[in-house]
Amino acid sequence: xxxxxxxxxxxxxxxxxxxxxxxxxxxxxxxxxxxxxxxxxxxxxxxxxxxxxxxxxxxxxxxxxxxxxxxxxxxxxxxxxxxxxxxxxxxxxxxxxxxxxxxxxxxxxxxxxxxxxxxxxxxxxxxxxxxxxxxxxxxxxxxxxxxxxxxxxxxxxxxxxxxxxxxxxxxxxxxxxxxxxxxxxxxxxxxxxxxxxxxxxxxxxxxxxxxxxxxxxxxxxxxxxxxxxxxxxxxxxxxxxxxxxxxxxxxxxxxxxxxxxxxxxxxxxxxxxxxxxxxxxxx
Numbered sequence: 711x712x713x714x715x716x717x718x719x720x721x722x723x724x725x726x727x728x729x730x731x732x733x734x735x736x737x738x739x740x741x742x743x744x745x746x747x748x749x750x751x752x753x754x755x756x757x758x759x760x761x762x763x764x765x766x767x768x769x770x771x772x773x774x775x776x777x778x779x780x781x782x783x784x785x786x787x788x789x790x791x792x793x794x795x796x797x798x799x800x801x802x803x804x805x806x807x808x809x810x811x812x813x814x815x816x817x818x819x820x821x822x823x824x825x826x827x828x829x830x831x832x833x834x835x836x837x838x839x840x841x842x843x844x845x846x847x848x849x850x851x852x853x854x855x856x857x858x859x860x861x862x863x864x865x866x867x868x869x870x871x872x873x874x875x876x877x878x879x880x881x882x883x884x885x886x887x888x889x890x891x892x893x894x895x896x897x898x899x900x901x902x903x904x905x906x907x908x909x910x911x912x913x914x915x916x917x918x919x920x921x922x923x924x925x926x927x928x929x930x931x932x933x934x935x936x937x938x939x940x941x942x943x944x945x946x947x948x949x950x951x952x953x954x955x956x957x958x959x960x961x962x963x964x965x966x967x968x969x970x971x972x973x974x975x976x977x978x979x980x981x982x983x984x985x986x987x988x989x990x991x992x993x
Contacts, residue, residue, distance in 0.1 A: 732858045734800040735848040738792045746789040750897065751802040752885055754781045756833065756841050760796025765789040768884050774830045777838065781829070783884045785897045799841055799848070804898065806882055807866045813875055820879035821886040829881050834872045840864060892923050900939060904963055906932045941977050948982055949989045955982045 738744070738760075746765070761775040766788035773793070774780055782788050784804075808814040833841065844861055847853075869878060888894050895913055903909035909932065910920030924932040940962060947958045959970035959982075974982045 738796045742792040744790040746787050752784045754801040756799040758797040761794040763791040783888045785893045809866050817879045821883045948985045
């Protein structure tokens with residue numbers, strides 16, 4: 711009997727609930743080096759196959775392989791060296807979801823007291839089944855926000871049910887410790903601020919204090935960093951997502967499409983439509 715083959719009859723890409731930012735599938739060939747970059751969100755890396763060396767403050771020179779997973783907190787800088795052909799699932803999030811208040815609160819208290827150390831977790835059998843199923847959905851581009859939100863809840867149930875509080879506390883410790891820092895505040899809130907003054911007000915800082923803290927933490931003026939980050943995020947949305955250009959325009963606070971087009975021409979030398987059209991040519 712031939713292998714069972716699923717035929718997909720629904721194209722989710724045109725749906726308003728279609729989204730790519732919660733779970734991502736990635737594959738890399740042996741020998742690749744993914745240069746050190748700063749995580750824009752808390753990210754869990756589930757290795758489906760292969761072997762990878764991680765270099766970051768949380769995992770210095772750590773090697774993990776298929777059937778294992780690690781977590782990098784928002785704002786952390788991480789480099790990956792692909793030691794064997796690799797497939798992985800990325801889960802991006804802001805804070806761990808609370809599905810059991812008692813365990814969540816006890817885990818939070820433990821995490822605050824847990825020493826920082828590299829934590830590489832092994833996938834239990836139910837979690838392996840979950841990740842393999844998720845891989846199929848992602849490869850078939852079944853990226854409905856409703857489905858992915860349900861899978862997110864399922865993921866937290868699996869972590870909550872099949873791992874001890876001590877294990878989960880150690881795993882999440884970098885997030886809880888990092889969440890108290892100025893860098894964490896910036897990475898979590900920069901999209902909400904239109905300018906440096908409103909950004910400072912959002913955090914309860916005076917503008918001079920905010921500018922000083924920002925320069926000390928990031929090594930460059932706040933306005934310069936915000937502009938650069940805005941450019942990076944806009945370019946990413948135009949080249950790696952199917953979000954409409956008008957949605958991207960208003961997502962980043964532009965009052966009109968003409969203002970957005972002027973911004974893109976000034977910073978990229980091209981219109982938003984040209985940038986989007988070129989992604990197919992460069993694929």
